[in-house]
Amino acid sequence: xxRVAGTTAEPIPGEPGRAQRALRASGSAMAGAAPILLLGxxxxxLAMSGSLTPYQLPRLSAVLVRIWxxxxxxxxxxxxxxxxxxxxxxxxxAAVAGVILGMAMSRNAAVRWLFDPIVxxxxxxxxxxxxPVVMLWLNVHDVAKITMVVLDAIFPVVTATIAGxxxxxxxxxxxxxxxxxxxRELLWQIMxxxxxxxxxxxxxxxxxxxxxxxxxxxxxxxxxxxGAAMVHAWRFADSRGVFAGIVEIAVVGYVLVKAMxxxxxxxxxxxxxxxxxxxx
Amino acid sequence: xxxxxxxxxxxxxxxxxxxxxxxxxxSTLALPPLSQVVLAWGEMVKSGELVTNGAASLWRAGAGLAxxxxxxxxxxxxxxxxxxxxxxxxxLVEIFYPMPKSALIPVTAVWLGxxxxxxxxxxxxxxxxxxxxxxxxxxxxxxxxxxxxxxxxxxxxLTVLWDVVMPSALPEMLxxxxxxxxxxxxxxxxxxxxxxREGLGNLIGYLGNNxxxxxxxxxxxxxxxxxxxxxRAYQALMRRLLAWRx
Numbered sequence: 033x034x035r036v037a038g039t040t041a042e043p044i045p046g047e048p049g050r051a052q053r054a055l056r057a058s059g060s061a062m063a064g065a066a067p068i069l070l071l072g073x074x075x076x077x078l079a080m081s082g083s084l085t086p087y088q089l090p091r092l093s094a095v096l097v098r099i100w101x102x103x104x105x106x107x108x109x110x111x112x113x114x115x116x117x118x119x120x121x122x123x124x125x126a127a128v129a130g131v132i133l134g135m136a137m138s139r140n141a142a143v144r145w146l147f148d149p150i151v152x153x154x155x156x157x158x159x160x161x162x163x164p165v166v167m168l169w170l171n172v173h174d175v176a177k178i179t180m181v182v183l184d185a186i187f188p189v190v191t192a193t194i195a196g197x198x199x200x201x202x203x204x205x206x207x208x209x210x211x212x213x214x215x216r217e218l219l220w221q222i223m224x225x226x227x228x229x230x231x232x233x234x235x236x237x238x239x240x241x242x243x244x245x246x247x248x249x250x251x252x253x254x255x256x257x258x259g260a261a262m263v264h265a266w267r268f269a270d271s272r273g274v275f276a277g278i279v280e281i282a283v284v285g286y287v288l289v290k291a292m293x294x295x296x297x298x299x300x301x302x303x304x305x306x307x308x309x310x311x312x
Numbered sequence: 313x314x315x316x317x318x319x320x321x322x323x324x325x326x327x328x329x330x331x332x333x334x335x336x337x338x339s340t341l342a343l344p345p346l347s348q349v350v351l352a353w354g355e356m357v358k359s360g361e362l363v364t365n366g367a368a369s370l371w372r373a374g375a376g377l378a379x380x381x382x383x384x385x386x387x388x389x390x391x392x393x394x395x396x397x398x399x400x401x402x403x404l405v406e407i408f409y410p411m412p413k414s415a416l417i418p419v420t421a422v423w424l425g426x427x428x429x430x431x432x433x434x435x436x437x438x439x440x441x442x443x444x445x446x447x448x449x450x451x452x453x454x455x456x457x458x459x460x461x462x463x464x465x466x467x468x469x470l471t472v473l474w475d476v477v478m479p480s481a482l483p484e485m486l487x488x489x490x491x492x493x494x495x496x497x498x499x500x501x502x503x504x505x506x507x508x509r510e511g512l513g514n515l516i517g518y519l520g521n522n523x524x525x526x527x528x529x530x531x532x533x534x535x536x537x538x539x540x541x542x543x544r545a546y547q548a549l550m551r552r553l554l555a556w557r558x
Contacts, residue, residue, distance in 0.1 A: 156543030289410035
């Protein structure tokens with residue numbers, strides 16, 4: 033889809049060509065990488081200076097070596113896989129169920145009456161508090177962990193879907209009706225695409241939440257996964273493992289959020305927001 | 313009456329809870345009747361358990377959030393106002409913003425131990441960036457025409473910063489603080505569940521391990537309600553702070 037859009041766009045005079053743009057992009061990527069490199073150097077220097085014990089702050093190089101050995105062992109891949117599986121399964125369930133519930137609440141007064149107070153009271157609650165209850169009911173395995181993820185990630189999707197549908201231009205719906213669209217066609221071909229930008233925003237909020245909760249429940253419930261590995265290392269006063277966990281979790285979070293932003297651009301390439309300069 | 317009708321589903325939910333538990337549809341071990349939970353709650357308030365632990369928790373959340381608001385707001389406005397600050401710190405904010413902040417729980421405990429300090433640091437670190445991003449977006453979006461006219465009327469750079477940029481950054485910054493408020497509760501409860509000697513999260517873990525589930529449900533509902541009430545109170549505050557906009 034991206035290629036089609038790229039070839040149909042008229043070259044604008046005075047605009048930098050593709051090669052120039054690539055050059056500029058790599059230049060700004062380098063400018064962006066400099067502060068991160070500096071931070072890494074500062075970490076290494078602070079750890080070497082001896083003002084902090086290796087337990088309080090292990091050297092970055094030692095942490096990187098640790099990540100490397102974990103990767104060679106296969107532990108890293110396993111833990112990332114398990115964490116992503118829980119976060120993404122929960123996210124997918126929350127996304128589908130959230131959009132369906134949001135649609136149903138927008139279209140049906142009885143459903144709205146039933147769920148509106150639950151959503152408006154449940155959204156601001158710290159759902160993580162219910163973890164001991166979920167543990168009590170569902171034990172500590174994947175079902176309990178994924179349930180916690182869904183419980184937290186569904187609310188932004190529901191509210192975004194409702195807001196998206198409420199914001200649809202009435203004329204769009206009236207004209208579709210006028211041209212004989214059935215209810216189902218109206219839903220799939222008009223309302224869902226028109227509400228998609230808002231729904232995507234909700235999903236972009238929900239995805240980091242899903243990852244946060246997945247890591248948290250692993251920390252609290254144990255088993256495999258990045259969060260569990262980190263707490264395990266911490267219990268054994270293995271602070272290299274703890275810092276390795278932070279770096280790994282940060283990288284996974286960054287990649288997920290970036291991937292979501294790219295998915296948004298792809299899905300909404302027909303929407304006028306695609307023409308605006310990207311902010312992510 | 314309309315409010316009653318609106319919140320009727322919640323009452324139905326509560327009644328359903330009481331019923332399934334009383335009728336033995338689910339074990340009272342898994343779900344103690346709501347009335348019993350309420351009684352346990354009353355007892356814990358009387359014994360002071362809930363109050364002392366609640367105060368410890370709220371102090372940690374409040375201190376961390378206050379620090380995050382001040383530092384995060386200042387950082388965001390500085391990034392929008394001075395280009396070099398943005399060039400230096402923008403990439404770091406971008407890297408750390410999507411990081412699941414819960415990963416910091418063991419580290420803050422390594423640095424500051426099991427007490428208040430590690431929780432306050434955790435909440436500070438976890439809540440700062442949403443405020444920063446809000447303040448940055450708000451300040452960057454301030455109307456150029458307003459800044460130019462203030463400058464042409466002889467306002468100094470700092471006056472412009474204080475009188476024009478800060479107010480226009482306020483709405484988005486307040487939204488960022490709302491996100492931070494929700495995060496503060498999540499981080500507070502989870503860090504107290506993992507490492508703490510007191511606090512509501514710790515109390516939940518302790519009661520759960522003890523098997524006194526009616527009391528545990530009471531504390532869980534208390535924390536959930538506190539999170540909800542804090543958000544509602546904050547929204548009311550936000551409306552008052554932004555009343556000048558209308």
